[in-house]
Amino acid sequence: MDYSDRLRDHGLRVTRQRLAVLAALEDRPHSSADIVVAEVRRDLPDVSIQSVYNVLNDLTARGLLRRFSPPHSPALYETRVDDNHHHAVCTSCGRVEDVECAVGHAPCLTPSDDHGMAIQIADVLYQGVCEDCRSGAAGIAAAPVLPQGTPPK
Amino acid sequence: MDYSDRLRDHGLRVTRQRLAVLAALEDRPHSSADIVVAEVRRDLPDVSIQSVYNVLNDLTARGLLRRFSPPHSPALYETRVDDNHHHAVCTSCGRVEDVECAVGHAPCLTPSDDHGMAIQIADVLYQGVCEDCRSGAAGIAAAPVLPQGTPPK
DNA sequence: TGTCCTATTTTGAACTATTCAAAAGAAGGA
DNA sequence: TCCTTCTTTTGAATAGTTCAAAATAGGACA
Numbered sequence: 001m002d003y004s005d006r007l008r009d010h011g012l013r014v015t016r017q018r019l020a021v022l023a024a025l026e027d028r029p030h031s032s033a034d035i036v037v038a039e040v041r042r043d044l045p046d047v048s049i050q051s052v053y054n055v056l057n058d059l060t061a062r063g064l065l066r067r068f069s070p071p072h073s074p075a076l077y078e079t080r081v082d083d084n085h086h087h088a089v090c091t092s093c094g095r096v097e098d099v100e101c102a103v104g105h106a107p108c109l110t111p112s113d114d115h116g117m118a119i120q121i122a123d124v125l126y127q128g129v130c131e132d133c134r135s136g137a138a139g140i141a142a143a144p145v146l147p148q149g150t151p152p153k
Numbered sequence: 154m155d156y157s158d159r160l161r162d163h164g165l166r167v168t169r170q171r172l173a174v175l176a177a178l179e180d181r182p183h184s185s186a187d188i189v190v191a192e193v194r195r196d197l198p199d200v201s202i203q204s205v206y207n208v209l210n211d212l213t214a215r216g217l218l219r220r221f222s223p224p225h226s227p228a229l230y231e232t233r234v235d236d237n238h239h240h241a242v243c244t245s246c247g248r249v250e251d252v253e254c255a256v257g258h259a260p261c262l263t264p265s266d267d268h269g270m271a272i273q274i275a276d277v278l279y280q281g282v283c284e285d286c287r288s289g290a291a292g293i294a295a296a297p298v299l300p301q302g303t304p305p306k
Numbered sequence: 307t308g309t310c311c312t313a314t315t316t317t318g319a320a321c322t323a324t325t326c327a328a329a330a331g332a333a334g335g336a
Numbered sequence: 337t338c339c340t341t342c343t344t345t346t347g348a349a350t351a352g353t354t355c356a357a358a359a360t361a362g363g364a365c366a
Contacts, residue, residue: 116284131269
């Protein structure tokens, strides 16, 4: 099923902006709004930033996109919904990798005590330092998320 | 061991501002910088907002505080570090609860494939709707994180 | 195929959370 | 007590995101 159909199924109109945002995130998962704007503008040079935010919010609320917020980072978006995968972010360069769920198929959806909450999503965010950053070749592309010289405790 | 000692052990000077921030978060875990400022000012009416951010950043970098970022929320802080507990946030009212780790003692620290990253922290963020919000008494204290009328998919 | 209604996008502005930089002030070792 | 250095303050700037109203364009229906 393509994205036009998915949009219609969710009661949403099919617009070029929405399709372009979905295509951009298909192509570059874990993108910030900023990056999505840049990506979308390669096809639609005149989209407004506001529209991209609108689309990201609408589609996230409808479950067509997934959003997560690593510390020191704008919100990131991806099209992989419905599977229970997680994320590993490098605290030095900000790079994000998908991590398949280790414990089974939908493990983290069952907390020990849910405090009466009806849990819908479990976001697991691993934070560490990636190979490149540890080997000194830190922050090639992305700006460091934490100052490199932070003294160890 | 009290907080003065902990600060010294981490090579940090003991200041009233730092002690007050730690006391505020001891008292009200999961607070935003904003709330910490308000709380701290009950003792030290003249602390600057900037100082609170300084303290929060320094102590988080040194491992004396833990920070996490739910979507649609400023960063939240707590003094519970070193145990592997998680969080459940209500997507309607924003309320946060601690959730003990279900799978064992430090389960989530071992992703199936770490992509070469040296994992240091695993943050698990459950998102759902709390009892109060489901029973219609939505958003008593806190502003809704998502518009209440968002039509289901 | 054209019309109309409403959802969506755009425009323009505002706001919140957070950071930057330089100067003033205080912790704590000598 | 003094001096050095770490912290806090002051003042301003920035990034990320949202708000509101006007313009535009899907797509149901005639």
